[in-house]
Amino acid sequence: MTIAEHVSHRTQVSRRDFIVGSAAALGGFSLGFHVPFGREAAAQDAVREINAWVVVNPDDTVVIRIARSEMGQGTLTGLAQLVAEELECDWSKVTTEYPTPGQNLARNRVWGSFATGGSRGIRDSHEYVRKGGAAARQMLIQAAANAWNVPASECRAENSVITHIPTGRTTTFGKVAAAAARLEPPQDPPLKDPKDWKIAGKPLKRLDTAAKLTGKQVYGIDLKLPGMLNAAIKACPVFGGKVRRFDAAAVQNMPGVKRVVQVGDNAVAVVADTWWRAKTALDALPIEWDEGPNANVSSATIAEMLRAGLDADDAVVGNQRGDVRAALAAAAKRVEAVYSYPFQNHATMEPMNATAVWTPDRCEVWTPTQNGEAALAATAEAAGLPPSKCDVHKLHLGGGFGRRGAVHDWVHQVVAIAKQMPGTPVKLIWSREEDMLHGRYHPVTQCKLVGGLDAHGNLTALHMRISGQSIVAGIFPQNIQNGRDPVVFQGLNPGGAEAAFGYTIPNLLIDHAMRNTHVPPGFWRGVNLNHNAIYLECFMDELAHAAGVDPLEFRRRLMANHPRHLAVLNAVAERAGWGKPAPAGVHRGLAQIMGFGSYVAACAEVSVSDDGVLKIHRIVAATDPGHAVNPQQIEAQVEGSFVYGLSAALYGECTVANGRIEQENFDTYQVMRIDEMPAVETIVMPSGGFWGGVGEPTIAVAAPAVLNAIFAATGKRIRDLPLKNHDLRKA
Amino acid sequence: MARLNVNGSIVDVDVEPDTPLLWVLREQIGLTGTKYGCGIAQCGACTVHVDGVATRSCALPVSALTEDQKIVTIEGLSPDGSHPVQRAWAELDVPQCGYCQAGMIMAAAALLKDNPRPTDADIDVEITNICRCGTYNRVRAAIKLAANGGRTG
Numbered sequence: 001m002t003i004a005e006h007v008s009h010r011t012q013v014s015r016r017d018f019i020v021g022s023a024a025a026l027g028g029f030s031l032g033f034h035v036p037f038g039r040e041a042a043a044q045d046a047v048r049e050i051n052a053w054v055v056v057n058p059d060d061t062v063v064i065r066i067a068r069s070e071m072g073q074g075t076l077t078g079l080a081q082l083v084a085e086e087l088e089c090d091w092s093k094v095t096t097e098y099p100t101p102g103q104n105l106a107r108n109r110v111w112g113s114f115a116t117g118g119s120r121g122i123r124d125s126h127e128y129v130r131k132g133g134a135a136a137r138q139m140l141i142q143a144a145a146n147a148w149n150v151p152a153s154e155c156r157a158e159n160s161v162i163t164h165i166p167t168g169r170t171t172t173f174g175k176v177a178a179a180a181a182r183l184e185p186p187q188d189p190p191l192k193d194p195k196d197w198k199i200a201g202k203p204l205k206r207l208d209t210a211a212k213l214t215g216k217q218v219y220g221i222d223l224k225l226p227g228m229l230n231a232a233i234k235a236c237p238v239f240g241g242k243v244r245r246f247d248a249a250a251v252q253n254m255p256g257v258k259r260v261v262q263v264g265d266n267a268v269a270v271v272a273d274t275w276w277r278a279k280t281a282l283d284a285l286p287i288e289w290d291e292g293p294n295a296n297v298s299s300a301t302i303a304e305m306l307r308a309g310l311d312a313d314d315a316v317v318g319n320q321r322g323d324v325r326a327a328l329a330a331a332a333k334r335v336e337a338v339y340s341y342p343f344q345n346h347a348t349m350e351p352m353n354a355t356a357v358w359t360p361d362r363c364e365v366w367t368p369t370q371n372g373e374a375a376l377a378a379t380a381e382a383a384g385l386p387p388s389k390c391d392v393h394k395l396h397l398g399g400g401f402g403r404r405g406a407v408h409d410w411v412h413q414v415v416a417i418a419k420q421m422p423g424t425p426v427k428l429i430w431s432r433e434e435d436m437l438h439g440r441y442h443p444v445t446q447c448k449l450v451g452g453l454d455a456h457g458n459l460t461a462l463h464m465r466i467s468g469q470s471i472v473a474g475i476f477p478q479n480i481q482n483g484r485d486p487v488v489f490q491g492l493n494p495g496g497a498e499a500a501f502g503y504t505i506p507n508l509l510i511d512h513a514m515r516n517t518h519v520p521p522g523f524w525r526g527v528n529l530n531h532n533a534i535y536l537e538c539f540m541d542e543l544a545h546a547a548g549v550d551p552l553e554f555r556r557r558l559m560a561n562h563p564r565h566l567a568v569l570n571a572v573a574e575r576a577g578w579g580k581p582a583p584a585g586v587h588r589g590l591a592q593i594m595g596f597g598s599y600v601a602a603c604a605e606v607s608v609s610d611d612g613v614l615k616i617h618r619i620v621a622a623t624d625p626g627h628a629v630n631p632q633q634i635e636a637q638v639e640g641s642f643v644y645g646l647s648a649a650l651y652g653e654c655t656v657a658n659g660r661i662e663q664e665n666f667d668t669y670q671v672m673r674i675d676e677m678p679a680v681e682t683i684v685m686p687s688g689g690f691w692g693g694v695g696e697p698t699i700a701v702a703a704p705a706v707l708n709a710i711f712a713a714t715g716k717r718i719r720d721l722p723l724k725n726h727d728l729r730k731a
Numbered sequence: 732m733a734r735l736n737v738n739g740s741i742v743d744v745d746v747e748p749d750t751p752l753l754w755v756l757r758e759q760i761g762l763t764g765t766k767y768g769c770g771i772a773q774c775g776a777c778t779v780h781v782d783g784v785a786t787r788s789c790a791l792p793v794s795a796l797t798e799d800q801k802i803v804t805i806e807g808l809s810p811d812g813s814h815p816v817q818r819a820w821a822e823l824d825v826p827q828c829g830y831c832q833a834g835m836i837m838a839a840a841a842l843l844k845d846n847p848r849p850t851d852a853d854i855d856v857e858i859t860n861i862c863r864c865g866t867y868n869r870v871r872a873a874i875k876l877a878a879n880g881g882r883t884g
Binding site: 071072073074205206208209210211212213214215216217218219221222224230255274275276277280347348349350351396397398399400401429431432632636639640641642643644647665666667671672673674675677679680 | 747750751754757758759761762763764765766767768769770771773774776804805806808812817820821824825826827828829830831832833836854855856858859860861862863864865866867868869870871
């Protein structure tokens with residue numbers, strides 16, 4: 001393939017501006033390579049890089065660099081708003097681009113982290129991206145002041161125009177960009193007070209919509225490189241199993257087939273001219289697996305192991321106060337319940353995919369990823385090359401939800417395939433079945449809760465024992481210390497800015513008995529907050545009913561020391577009309593939690609027909625994220641979070657038989673569709689002073705609010721999901 | 732070999748007869764706006780129009796089609812993104828990740844062609860596409876906006 005073809009291709013996927021082709025420089029390997037953006041690049045006519053975050057072109061268009069990944073959550077637009085706010089540029093002239101992780105490496109990580117998970121895209125980077133915008137503005141103003149020979153303090157920037165206030169002279173960003181790029185960047189420029197924001201904080205439309213309406217948006221699965229072949233793959237359906245043998249000759253002569261290759265010790269891929277031909281041949285390929293000892297594991301054996309953890313002695317304490325055992329022994333009334341939560345697949349609409357070109361000197365990968373730097377590390381490891389000789393080109397994600405961040409198994413695979421065909425670009429696409437069978441699943445847990453009430457119906461003691469999988473143990477085992485996975489206590493921590501418990505209970509014990517399975521866990525949108533909120537908030541509802549106290553009032557008694565938790569709960573109760581009559585047949589349920597730095601609550605309104613059909617009519621949801629960068633995008637995230645949370649509550653369940661996941665496609669792994677979607681009323685109530693995330697927290701209140709409303713409607717306590725497994729007819 | 736009428740042009744493609752239309756569009760013709768989601772006609776990401784009818788192309792072998800049948804993909808819905816459904820989608824900022832949206836838009840356009848003022852119940856029955864980001868409420872609002880000639884209320 002020629003350099004020109006590559007350059008042309010990359011222009012199409014907006015990797016323009018910083019590609020210089022040179023076969024000689026790459027020892028004959030004819031991929032374009034990347035020149036750091038530094039001063040040399042800025043001196044070129046075509047590009048005016050003011051700093052790492054901001055490029056201003058002579059026509060006044062502004063390119064804002066975005067390190068985090070866009071997967072639908074709107075981070076790209078939100079981060080651009082924050083930079084543009086400080087830059088004082090014309091928002092209508094803003095476009096964005098992704099730097100590559102290789103460029104980040106070459107420039108001493110000037111863009112910081114590329115990780116896009118944990119609802120951290122904005123809250124972890126808002127300060128330095130705003131400073132990037134502010135520094136660029138100061139440099140542009142200084143360049144204009146220098147040209148006019150006046151003090152910069154007499155000049156002001158607004159809407160990409162710089163004005164010298166005393167004389168009224170004006171110039172534009174584009175005209176002074178080249179000079180500005182040569183100036184020394186200011187250190188630590190001051191930032192605006194959010195109350196003065198004009199672009200950030202406003203409900204602006206997304207920057208990335210137009211191409212998504214016409215089919216022009218290029219996702220990873222759409223990528224085409226000259227001379228590219230396509231690969232379909234099957235890994236041993238039993239996790240931990242291996243390839244014993246396969247009969248390549250049986251499919252070698254099928255249409256389009258180029259190669260049949262083993263990938264690692266557990267997978268086989270067919271490489272063909274088209275993906276459909278690769279998949280057709282793969283389906284016909286005789287493969288014999290060595291399934292190993294995990295072939296005996298089933299949902300029942302996993303549940304049994306978790307159940308044993310509910311009363312085991314080897315638990316790690318996450319939150320403790322007073323003497324729970326003594327208080328429970330002295331309680332006027334004890335309430336006890338056991339809950340559980342099943343495996344879930346992320347089921348991103350775009351299945352895992354990546355394209356790779358490998359030579360002995362260099363490896364490049366194009367892939368939708370939530371963490372470009374982790375994808376680069378996976379590329380380098382699989383390629384057997386140093387990261388400096390690799391790069392990853394990020395493409396927009398057709399959904400991420402945590403599947404495309406911490407583990408890049410598909411990147412390892414595509415590089416392993418490409419390595420067997422040096423110089424040939426290979427695109428690997430997982431079938432939906434492969435995607436369902438080889439997920440990184442929402443962890444399974446069970447939870448035993450015991451509460452003690454005094455004679456007045458006050459909660460005096462609560463013991464919450466979680467038994468089950470640790471995501472951290474599965475993905476970053478080096479981060480487990482003394483058996484402790486701190487993330488399992490999400491939403492239950494005694495304090496902190498991330499995910500603090502919202503009740504003050506005199507005697508409290510929350511502990512975790514780690515019980516891992518061979519099914520690999522992953523960070524599934526909402527993570528551990530999802531089940532923790534169900535366990536806590538459904539049991540609070542049980543306790544309230546046992547105490548004969550209104551569930552809102554019962555909670556309020558415990559929340560005096562938690563004003564932000566209480567404020568969102570009060571907001572949904574008031575908006576939903578808690579305490580006032582609901583429409584005939586409609587019943588309400590409440591839930592609140594803190595996670596990902598934000599405070600959230602929901603009130604669900606449901607009805608259950610005589611024949612047990614559930615209808616979720618309305619959800620009122622409140623979020624206090626501290627600062628709201630784009631309120632209409634927060635609304636979109638909150639609405640979407642209920643689709644994700646309620647899909648899990650209604651249908652989501654990956655079961656295990658003979659060591660493998662039983663659900664292979666959307667026919668058996670059903671998700672919510674438009675006909676089941678409730679009205680969602682979103683209350684965004686930023687109270688200032690902190691930065692919380694919005695992509696995940698409200699998922700966690702979806703299921704408990706609905707389950708509590710179902711109890712109100714039917715008197716039935718559902719303690720294990722999904723709801724499809726339950727008969728909701730009144731007892 | 733198959734001869735197809737795609738977005739107003741006749742194209743000849745060299746494929747096995749059981750190849751699904753989806754993969755012919757994507758791999759032989761290069762129209763990648765139509766997406767693969769499930770391969771079993773469950774999710775609707777692959778929705779195109781065949782003679783104006785919303786059709787899931789992932790489970791439709793090309794051998795079932797003739798050159799008389801007019802196939803329209805998202806790329807052919809309008810020359811410049813100006814179809815009323817696309818305009819309504821832009822107005823309400825509907826897409827999140829966007830992967831399912833071509834299929835959603837094609838399903839919505841087919842619905843409105845047959846039923847210019849659909850009720851909520853009509854939308855519930857006709858729009859069965861899966862969106863994992865959760866754009867359903869904006870999809871519904873945008874269908875109503877498009878049905879109302881771009882006017883709200």
